[in-house]
């Protein structure tokens with residue numbers, strides 16, 4: 002069990018990084034709570050693997066310190082940190098049996114045979130690998146191999162945190178949920194700190210109690226799935242979480258309103274005042290769930306053209322165009338959508354403003 | 363059904379069949395044909411059955427050449443495979459050093475085989491050769507044309523110099539193909555460098571090393587040009603390997619025995635290649651009870 006703290010951490014794969022874009026991990030602070038189950042979401046190449054490797058010690062960060070429970074471990078190699086890591090493709094030692102695979106990390110640490118036997122037995126039992134202990138690991142399926150990789154982390158009684166780098170990518174869909182459930186059990190039983198990288202937001206939302214979203218080498222938001230849904234701190238979070246994602250429209254701001262293609266969209270007065278004080282390109286963000294569509298123009302509604310309506314059973318998705326921009330609205334299934342022209346209402350309390358991708362609040 | 367018999371697709375296989383027939387089956391059958399006949403001249407021949415085979419299997423000089431050949435191929439495998447793997451492990455993994463070392467390694471492989479013999483004749487000559495003069499200068503008598511042991515050492519050195527690069531290149535390719543995650547997992551598991559070699563690198567090189575062992579076994583078992591140029595099979599018969607002996611036989615116009623010998627030779631190589639292949643494919647893969 003450990004609280005993992007990153008202090009002013011930054012990493013670049015280049016020998017002499019100069020511009021900010023040279024960094025795979027941009028300088029930032031972050032704390033992973035002791036015993037938390039985190040999902041780490043983000044687009045390809047945003048630095049998720051780099052971040053995990055910095056935490057586990059496979060990579061020495063260019064700048065900053067890594068602390069486990071307040072103790073500085075930045076200069077320790079991975080085997081001296083109480084950490085386990087499971088990779089995208091299962092890593093097993095081909096010529097060893099399942100038992101030998103699980104015993105390997107303990108053997109390397111000079112632990113006595115009786116203790117190894119007890120630990121391996123316990124972990125194998127939990128991962129349902131007991132019947133295979135004497136089998137060659139190489140002959141087993143991808144899911145069993147991935148369990149072995151995980152097991153090699155769990156056998157060490159000192160392990161404080163387990164890092165997963167998209168561990169279920171190569172697992173058959175029908176086995177995925179079993180493994181996911183197993184992971185949840187393990188987390189509940191050992192209260193390990195768990196950081197789980199995934200591309201799949203469903204996986205992230207079912208497994209983790211906290212979701213961290215990373216963009217361009219930086220963690221932009223950590224929160225419960227609900228926080229991420231209701232209060233995206235970054236346009237990427239809005240766009241990535243939810244289906245369909247948040248509508249993001251470039252805009253200008255006037256007192257009490259955002260202007261998109263000449264149309265005034267009412268904004269919270271406090272927000273429009275703030276907009277004058279921030280730097281960067283402004284964008285308006287609103288979730289499709291909060292928009293409402295009507296045939297006639299109510300107060301503050303803007304005229305839109307209806308391009309397409311998809312009926313998805315218990316709701317409808319309307320694709321609308323406002324000037325040059327496309328907007329999606331999620332509507333109740335019983336609503337009749339007008340054929341061509343309609344009026345869209347943006348609720349001011351749900352309409353967010355972003356400057357250079359970051360929430361203006 | 364007629365699916366097999368009438369299928370026009372058989373015509374698609376025909377070119378391959380003709381090629382294999384011309385390149386392998388027909389020559390092989392010619393040899394089989396000679397091996398069971400005694401031929402005095404054009405049109406004068408009679409069937410002798412397995413007589414040549416019996417004669418060859420009882421031939422003392424053939425036995426000597428065969429044991430010499432096994433010793434040679436055994437030494438070649440014992441030296442070249444570990445040495446090649448060591449070189450591959452020591453080679454740089456990235457940067458300009460990679461291309462430099464690859465080119466250096468490939469050089470001996472690009473030289474024609476009989477030229478290799480000539481190079482080493484000159485290199486080891488006791489009067490003008492760099493190596494020969496150097497060794498004799500140290501006070502050690504060294505002359506591969508006079509002493510059998512010196513001849514063996516020279517042939518081995520030449521063979522190792524010539525072919526270890528191939529093993530190294532194969533092993534290097536095998537090592538580079540191991541995903542980085544294996545090494546990362548090993549670091550987290552606290553594995554020593556030896557354990558990384560023993561449990562990751564060596565098993566992952568199984569495929570390329572199987573190829574290396576088979577190639578080096580077959581090739582060294584068939585070795586002809588280099589020792590023939592270097593020592594001519596001497597001094598005495600000390601470096602007369604199987605193929606050198608075979609050529610001596612067939613140029614003496616003993617086509618029948620030479621053909622019988624060729625077939626025995628072929629079967630030995632086939633048998634041992636199969637044994638090596640089976641052993642390397644199966645080592646460390648069975649379950650343990």
Ligand SMILES: Nc1ncnc2c1ncn2[C@@H]1O[C@H](COP(=O)(O)OP(=O)(O)OP(=O)(O)O)[C@@H](O)[C@H]1O
Pocket residue numbers: 014025043044045046047048049050051052
């Ligand atoms: N070993 C390396 N050398 C140089 N650059 C690297 C290396 N590994 C990653 N990078 C670069 O660093 C950035 C972050 O990579 P990283 O692998 O951490 O992304 P990721 O979020 O894990 O992506 P993915 O979802 O595809 O796994 C990328 O731009 C990548 O090209």
Ligand SMILES: [Mg+2]
Pocket residue numbers: 049050051166
């Ligand atoms: Mg990655």
